[in-house]
Amino acid sequence: MGKIAIYPGSFDPVTNGHLDIITRGLTIFDRIIVTILENPSKTLLFSLEERIDLLSQSLEGIENVEIASYHGLLVDYAKQRGATAILRGMRAVSDFEYEFQMALMNRKLEREIQTVFLMTGLRWIFTSSSIIKEAAKFGGDIESMVPHVVKERLEQKFNVRINGNGAVDDPR
Ligand code: PNS
Numbered sequence: 001m002g003k004i005a006i007y008p009g010s011f012d013p014v015t016n017g018h019l020d021i022i023t024r025g026l027t028i029f030d031r032i033i034v035t036i037l038e039n040p041s042k043t044l045l046f047s048l049e050e051r052i053d054l055l056s057q058s059l060e061g062i063e064n065v066e067i068a069s070y071h072g073l074l075v076d077y078a079k080q081r082g083a084t085a086i087l088r089g090m091r092a093v094s095d096f097e098y099e100f101q102m103a104l105m106n107r108k109l110e111r112e113i114q115t116v117f118l119m120t121g122l123r124w125i126f127t128s129s130s131i132i133k134e135a136a137k138f139g140g141d142i143e144s145m146v147p148h149v150v151k152e153r154l155e156q157k158f159n160v161r162i163n164g165n166g167a168v169d170d171p172r
Pocket of ligand 1: 011036038039073105
């Protein structure tokens with residue numbers, strides 16, 4: 001079966017930063033299960049179905065990746081799927097405390113599963129779903145930070161036109 005990792009998150013919506021972590025994660029793990037879970041502290045823009053759809057279009061053509069969703073504890077799902085690791089991206093120091101807390105809690109809940117962190121690529125250091133939504137709401141140019149399909153869906157959601165300079169940073 002090989003080494004399986006769960007890459008959990010809200011993915012509201014998926015960004016190029018997420019895709020960067022997934023593609024680099026695939027050089028370590030044989031299979032990555034990108035799993036949408038509930039983060040009670042977040043207000044969502046996209047429905048679960050929309051987030052799954054955006055992820056599957058963005059990951060088209062990438063092998064050994066699966067998209068899933070789970071209602072409950074991340075470690076329970078990881079165990080259920082035979083995963084031995086949780087993959088998370090780390091951006092700046094500001095991410096550290098939250099990630100550290102979550103990793104320790106997950107380890108307390110399930111000692112057999114290790115959390116593995118990858119540092120975000122430098123060009124995605126300021127990329128987050130929340131900041132992208134904030135900018136996109138007012139037509140800010142977020143074109144180079146998200147897959148094309150996400151840009152289009154944000155335009156529809158906010159009823160705005162995002163006029164990028166056409167520069168698309170392909171994270172793959
Ligand atoms: O992309 P996010 O919002 O930073 O991801 C956070 C997420 C969804 C991975 C986290 O909230 C989570 O794991 N939720 C499921 C419940 C759980 O197991 N929480 C961690 C232990 S308290």
